Every structure is written in structure tokens, then in C-alpha cells.
Amino acid sequence: MDKNELRVSGEYLRDIRKKKGLTLDQVADIVGTTAGYLSHIERGTKRNPSYKIVLGLAKLYGLPVEDLIGEAAPPTNTVDLIEQLYKADVVLYEGREIDVRDEFVAARIETGIRMGIAWALELIEKRKNEDERRRHR
Structure with a gap:
């Protein structure tokens, strides 16, 4: 190549x-x-x-x-993802650059990441429980 x-x-x-x-x-x-x-x-x-x-x-x-x-492995945990956020100058979201050097902006994004992951875990657990209930019927 x-x-x-x-x-x-x-x-x-x-x-x-x-x-x-x-x-x-x-x-x-x-x-x-x-x-x-x-x-x-x-x-x-x-x-x-x-x-x-x-x-x-x-x-x-x-x-x-x-x-x-696909050369870089995605972060394996929230800490890695948030660490990457604070090392960056900007992040891209839907084609727009967001300056994350401002600590307030970065902190808001961190909160969103943590909340999003928590909601995703709740959804995964809910689906897992529903699948268990279906199998035991």
C-alpha cells in the first residue's frame, strides 16, 4: 500500500x-x-x-x-474517552468543530459522555432482563 x-x-x-x-x-x-x-x-x-x-x-x-x-482501537473505557477529550483542542460533532480548550465546554461534554454511557448501560441491562424473561416463558 x-x-x-x-x-x-x-x-x-x-x-x-x-x-x-x-x-x-x-x-x-x-x-x-x-x-x-x-x-x-x-x-x-x-x-x-x-x-x-x-x-x-x-x-x-x-x-x-x-x-x-479503523487503525485506532476505540477507547476501552470512559476514562480513556474523557482523557482524549481533555487532550484535544477541538472535537468534531456533525461536521462542526467545537473548541474544547475552554474547560467549561470540555466539562459539559464530559458530563454528556458520562450520562450517555450510564443511559446505555441501563438500556443494555433492561434488554438483557427482557430477553431473560422471554426465555423463561
């Missing part, structure tokens, strides 16, 4: 694009390529797009490049 190319999951990119309600043509215009080229990436026939394209997609989708190329 050329040093200027990265490995991405086309299926993941297609899912993100569709969730954002964008067409291949729209994404191609924004990122600076052709719909055909993006189609090849999404179908997996072109697995190594240029770094420029990956950067454009990451910015458009509001995701870190690592999420698109």
Missing part, C-alpha cells in the same frame, strides 16, 4: 452517508472527487482511497479519521 493511501470499510462509509441523507454525487462534490470513485470505495472494489479523500469524508461526516480507517 502506498504511504498516501489508507484502508477503509466501504460498507461503513455507505452506512454513514445514507444516515446523513447524502447521495454519492453530493458527497463527491463536497469531497472533491467523482461519484464513481466513491461508489468503488463503498462497494469495496477500491479499498485504499487517498488520504485527501479520507480527510474530506471524516470532516464531512464529523468523525475522526481513525474511525474511518
Whole structure:
């Protein structure tokens, strides 16, 4: 693989694009390529797009490049995620940059992360209990 190319999951990119309600043509215009080229990436026939394209997609989708190329493992716990937050200058959310150097802003995001994880754990536990009840009927 050329040093200027990265490995991405086309299926993941297609899912993100569709969730954002964008067409291949729209994404191609924004990122600076052709719909055909993006189609090849999404179908997996072109697995190594240029770094420029990956950067454009990451910015458009509001995701870190690592999420698109799958090289960085996601944080394994809340502490790791929050540590990353406080090390960053900005975070991307739905394509918008949020300056997190302001401690108040970072603290609000940390609270949201902790609450979101707590709610997710409650949901997981609730579904687990419902599945248990269904199996015992």
C-alpha cells in the first residue's frame, strides 16, 4: 500500500452517508472527487482511497479519521474517552468543530459522555432482563 493511501470499510462509509441523507454525487462534490470513485470505495472494489479523500469524508461526516480507517482501537473505557477529550483542542460533532480548550465546554461534554454511557448501560441491562424473561416463558 502506498504511504498516501489508507484502508477503509466501504460498507461503513455507505452506512454513514445514507444516515446523513447524502447521495454519492453530493458527497463527491463536497469531497472533491467523482461519484464513481466513491461508489468503488463503498462497494469495496477500491479499498485504499487517498488520504485527501479520507480527510474530506471524516470532516464531512464529523468523525475522526481513525474511525474511518479503523487503525485506532476505540477507547476501552470512559476514562480513556474523557482523557482524549481533555487532550484535544477541538472535537468534531456533525461536521462542526467545537473548541474544547475552554474547560467549561470540555466539562459539559464530559458530563454528556458520562450520562450517555450510564443511559446505555441501563438500556443494555433492561434488554438483557427482557430477553431473560422471554426465555423463561
